[in-house]
Amino acid sequence: MLSQSTHIAIESRKMDVKYINPFIESARNVFGTMLDCPIKRDGISLKNSTSPTYEVSAVIGLSGKVCGSVVFSLSRPVALGIVKRMLDLDTDQINADVADAIGELTNMIAGGAKASFAQYSMSLGLPNVIIGRNHLVLFPGTVHPLCVHFQTPWGPMALEVGLDTRSVDVQTTVQTAQTQSV
Amino acid sequence: MKLLLVDDSGTMRTIQKRCFLQLGVQEKNIAEAANGQAALEKFALGNFDAVVTDWNMPVMDGLTLLKEIRKTDKAVPVIMVTTESERSRVVAAIHEGVSDYLVKPFTIDTLKEKFKRWVPAETL
Numbered sequence: 001m002l003s004q005s006t007h008i009a010i011e012s013r014k015m016d017v018k019y020i021n022p023f024i025e026s027a028r029n030v031f032g033t034m035l036d037c038p039i040k041r042d043g044i045s046l047k048n049s050t051s052p053t054y055e056v057s058a059v060i061g062l063s064g065k066v067c068g069s070v071v072f073s074l075s076r077p078v079a080l081g082i083v084k085r086m087l088d089l090d091t092d093q094i095n096a097d098v099a100d101a102i103g104e105l106t107n108m109i110a111g112g113a114k115a116s117f118a119q120y121s122m123s124l125g126l127p128n129v130i131i132g133r134n135h136l137v138l139f140p141g142t143v144h145p146l147c148v149h150f151q152t153p154w155g156p157m158a159l160e161v162g163l164d165t166r167s168v169d170v171q172t173t174v175q176t177a178q179t180q181s182v
Numbered sequence: 183m184k185l186l187l188v189d190d191s192g193t194m195r196t197i198q199k200r201c202f203l204q205l206g207v208q209e210k211n212i213a214e215a216a217n218g219q220a221a222l223e224k225f226a227l228g229n230f231d232a233v234v235t236d237w238n239m240p241v242m243d244g245l246t247l248l249k250e251i252r253k254t255d256k257a258v259p260v261i262m263v264t265t266e267s268e269r270s271r272v273v274a275a276i277h278e279g280v281s282d283y284l285v286k287p288f289t290i291d292t293l294k295e296k297f298k299r300w301v302p303a304e305t306l
Contacts, residue, residue: 086197087193111268112287114265
């Protein structure tokens with residue numbers, strides 16, 4: 001989990017870490033439960049590129065008072081390792097079965113995180129899995145995504161989260177100001 | 183014990199099937215369907231002891247499948263598989279006669295505990 005003291009200096013809009021922690025916790029839970037596989041958070045960075053970190057991307061859109069996208073970015077060895085563990089399927093091809101498994105995993109991670117955002121009436125889209133080097137995933141222009149890096153037994157992976165929280169943050173600011181003025 | 187597993191994700195059907203095989207259910211007694219309509223057709227022909235269904239599926243979703251099953255069979259256990267975020271929708275399913283729900287991710291032990299309520303203990 002990221003502590004409140006974690007500061008990430010960015011030029012544009014800063015995303016509060018409270019929006020990231022549910023995704024980290026959910027990823028740990030999903031990997032631990034479905035794959036019996038601990039994952040270790042290995043750093044966090046600002047995402048300054050439109051290219052996902054690795055060649056397999058599972059993208060889920062989020063809508064509601066908090067909206068944006070979550071991208072689960074995996075290297076090929078990690079994707080194949082997950083499928084082997086999840087389905088006992090030995091393959092060296094990133095095929096439809098692999099895409100389905102990665103999409104389902106991403107759906108569980110996002111679904112688990114969404115529970116922490118119940119007050120924001122958030123809806124999840126269906127995961128889309130994109131495969132291949134040099135593909136682009138564009139986040140909403142109003143956000144500066146964060147990239148949470150993990151280590152798995154099969155190699156590195158990343159969770160890229162870009163959420164527009166302005167409507168919620170403004171509401172909170174207004175409520176705080178109203179409370180202080182009383 | 184005869185089971186019907188309903189999910190548009192082949193991954194989830196495989197995971198569930200593997201769990202039930204590990205719990206001792208025979209493979210010939212596990213049927214699968216990729217959507218609610220296909221499940222309904224199989225349900226009409228089979229004599230299933232329980233149905234495990236996803237919620238979001240093309241052609242016919244899990245809630246509609248539940249409603250259709252309950253038109254002819256009030257007793258068969260129907261277990262809805264959901265993500266944590268969909269728990270509130272389970273309330274809607276309860277009104278339509280869902281028996282229980284299983285939140286994913288889940289372990290084989292969680293699945294076994296859920297099913298102990300609905301099938302004979304010696305079956306699992």
